[in-house]
Amino acid sequence: MEHNLGRRDRKKIASRRSLQAAAVRLVADRGLKHVTVEDIAEAADVSVRTFFNYFSSKEEAIVGLDPEQAAELRQSLLARPADEPPLVAVRNVLVALAAPLAERQEDWLLHMQVVRQEPSLLPSLLASFAAHERNLIEALAERTKTDPDRDLYPALVAAASMAAFRVAMTHWRNWEGKRSLAHLVESAFAQCAAGLPAPLSAKPSSGRAPAFPARGGIRPGVAAAPGSGSHIGVGR
Amino acid sequence: MEHNLGRRDRKKIASRRSLQAAAVRLVADRGLKHVTVEDIAEAADVSVRTFFNYFSSKEEAIVGLDPEQAAELRQSLLARPADEPPLVAVRNVLVALAAPLAERQEDWLLHMQVVRQEPSLLPSLLASFAAHERNLIEALAERTKTDPDRDLYPALVAAASMAAFRVAMTHWRNWEGKRSLAHLVESAFAQCAAGLPAPLSAKPSSGRAPAFPARGGIRPGVAAAPGSGSHIGVGR
DNA sequence: GTGAAGGTTTGCACACCGTGCAATTAGCCT
DNA sequence: AGGCTAATTGCACGGTGTGCAAACCTTCAC
Numbered sequence: 345m346e347h348n349l350g351r352r353d354r355k356k357i358a359s360r361r362s363l364q365a366a367a368v369r370l371v372a373d374r375g376l377k378h379v380t381v382e383d384i385a386e387a388a389d390v391s392v393r394t395f396f397n398y399f400s401s402k403e404e405a406i407v408g409l410d411p412e413q414a415a416e417l418r419q420s421l422l423a424r425p426a427d428e429p430p431l432v433a434v435r436n437v438l439v440a441l442a443a444p445l446a447e448r449q450e451d452w453l454l455h456m457q458v459v460r461q462e463p464s465l466l467p468s469l470l471a472s473f474a475a476h477e478r479n480l481i482e483a484l485a486e487r488t489k490t491d492p493d494r495d496l497y498p499a500l501v502a503a504a505s506m507a508a509f510r511v512a513m514t515h516w517r518n519w520e521g522k523r524s525l526a527h528l529v530e531s532a533f534a535q536c537a538a539g540l541p542a543p544l545s546a547k548p549s550s551g552r553a554p555a556f557p558a559r560g561g562i563r564p565g566v567a568a569a570p571g572s573g574s575h576i577g578v579g580r
Numbered sequence: 581m582e583h584n585l586g587r588r589d590r591k592k593i594a595s596r597r598s599l600q601a602a603a604v605r606l607v608a609d610r611g612l613k614h615v616t617v618e619d620i621a622e623a624a625d626v627s628v629r630t631f632f633n634y635f636s637s638k639e640e641a642i643v644g645l646d647p648e649q650a651a652e653l654r655q656s657l658l659a660r661p662a663d664e665p666p667l668v669a670v671r672n673v674l675v676a677l678a679a680p681l682a683e684r685q686e687d688w689l690l691h692m693q694v695v696r697q698e699p700s701l702l703p704s705l706l707a708s709f710a711a712h713e714r715n716l717i718e719a720l721a722e723r724t725k726t727d728p729d730r731d732l733y734p735a736l737v738a739a740a741s742m743a744a745f746r747v748a749m750t751h752w753r754n755w756e757g758k759r760s761l762a763h764l765v766e767s768a769f770a771q772c773a774a775g776l777p778a779p780l781s782a783k784p785s786s787g788r789a790p791a792f793p794a795r796g797g798i799r800p801g802v803a804a805a806p807g808s809g810s811h812i813g814v815g816r
Numbered sequence: 817g818t819g820a821a822g823g824t825t826t827g828c829a830c831a832c833c834g835t836g837c838a839a840t841t842a843g844c845c846t
Numbered sequence: 847a848g849g850c851t852a853a854t855t856g857c858a859c860g861g862t863g864t865g866c867a868a869a870c871c872t873t874c875a876c
Contacts, residue, residue: 350843350844351842351843351844352842352843352844352852352853355842355843355853356853359853380831380832380833381832381833381834382832390854390855391854391855391856392855392856393835393854393855393856393857394853394854394855396833396834396835397853397854400834400835401833401834402833429777429778430776430778431775431776466707466710467703467704467706467707468703470703470706470707470709470710471702471703471706473706474702474706488778488779490779493754494754495779496747496748496751496764496767496768496771497771497776497779499747499750499751500743500744500747500768500771500772500776501776503743503744503746503747504739504740504743504744504772504776506743507736507739507740507742507743508736508739508740510739511732511735511736511739512732514735515730515732515735518729518730528732531732532732532736535732535733535736536736536740536772536775536776537775537776538775539667539772539773539774539775540666540667540733540736540737540740540772540773541665542665542666542724543724543726543731543733586872586873587871587872587873588823588824588871588872588873591824591871591872592824616860616861616862617861617862617863618861626825626826627825627826627827628826628827629825629826629827629828629864630824630825630826632862632863632864633824633825636863636864637862637863638862
């Protein structure tokens with residue numbers, strides 16, 4: 345899949361990967377603030393200037409944003425059978441995307457851990473999500489033959505889908521991979537497709553019964569929940 | 581509401597507002613790249629160093645992230661009657677929040693226009709959304725008595741709500757305020773609550789006539805090209 | 817009113833970031 | 847081999863963001 349490329353392009357890919365890996369590794373070790381671009385460049389054995397030929401910032405190197413992945417997602421979505429409702433089609437694509445992701449669990453969990461521990465990476469991360477979302481919107485608009493500038497629908501489905509995926513990823517990390525990512529994604533989509541009814545309350549069949557929780561508490565009793573800090577940095 | 585503060589605090593607020601206003605105004609004029617922190621500080625008549633006492637970056641000054649607004653949102657949500665389903669409660673809070681926002685349409689549309697024209701602001705903007713989302717998650721978890729670290733539900737509702745609001749805002753801007761923001765928000769939430777069914781199939785009772793003001797002379801340059809290169813600045 | 821206490825503003829120094837430019841190096845193709 | 851093209855590198859330079867200490871307000875107590 346990468347073997348019909350010349351040495352030049354292979355080196356390029358290698359350099360990029362090397363820089364990304366070095367960035368993640370160093371930041372995991374020392375923390376973002378104690379890693380300079382010079383450090384990363386040195387670890388990848390290239391000049392600082394070359395680093396900036398690949399990435400326009402430290403953050404970008406860590407977040408990654410694979411350009412070919414975008415096109416692939418779009419293709420996958422358009423390839424789904426036309427009789428699938430949009431939300432189902434997106435779900436299937438994302439579930440399929442989750443499989444290979446789960447194979448490299450270790451890498452991804454480390455990656456996500458770094459992002460969690462470094463709030464200042466959040467802006468970049470979310471921006472990359474936004475890029476995927478735009479991609480999704482266009483693909484959905486094409487699929488449903490609606491105008492994304494006039495109609496809420498494609499933007500809504502895309503936003504809800506990304507939200508579902510993001511939430512699933514976050515919980516996957518919280519459980520440290522002990523629950524299947526695909527399962528979490530499916531669960532999230534199922535709840536969205538059901539209109540996000542109140543939990544624990546009434547069965548979906550009868551109307552929105554406001555008859556309420558009664559606080560049965562299905563939650564597993566496992567204590568834990570170390571006070572998850574909720575600092576979010578806005579800015580650089 | 582601000583009069584029981586000493587002169588000192590009033591000056592602080594004034595400085596902050598002044599800096600924000602100057603930032604937005606200057607960027608709207610010259611473009612982000614041609615505005616330095618020094619320019620902003622000068623326009624607000626404070627030193628550069630003082631600017632950094634208020635904001636940690638240019639971006640933060642523009643995006644804004646009002647700290648008191650967060651607490652207010654949380655309060656509003658907890659104040660909703662307990663028999664409202666979570667999604668409805670959030671919708672009502674956000675619709676209420678949209679009203680005062682629509683009053684200052686001009687300011688907000690300018691603000692949003694600046695953000696749209698400057699993709700490198702997107703990361704910061706999304707991060708501020710994320711901050712609100714975390715806020716929402718905690719409030720929802722409290723309301724539904726679920727553990728946000730173990731249960732998908734509060735995170736899902738929060739994410740979907742923010743998505744609905746964000747999409748509504750975007751479309752509001754696309755229509756330049758010609759459609760009521762509150763209506764758009766309600767419409768978005770209604771579609772979410774219905775589970776985002778495929779469009780065109782079942783028409784809502786009150787048919788939103790898709791007969792649109794055919795793009796006549798409205799806004800020439802805004803809508804970026806169809807092939808809108810999904811370039812999104814990730815990073816600084 | 818006066819002065820101490822505590823907060824804010826400011827200048828200065830300094831490290832890091834990100835980019836344009838031009839020279840050099842290395843892969844590619846005939 | 848030798849020209850062509852693209853990547854790498856060094857250098858210079860302006861902008862960013864922070865620590866520190868001095869100067870400068872408010873506030874409050876006396």
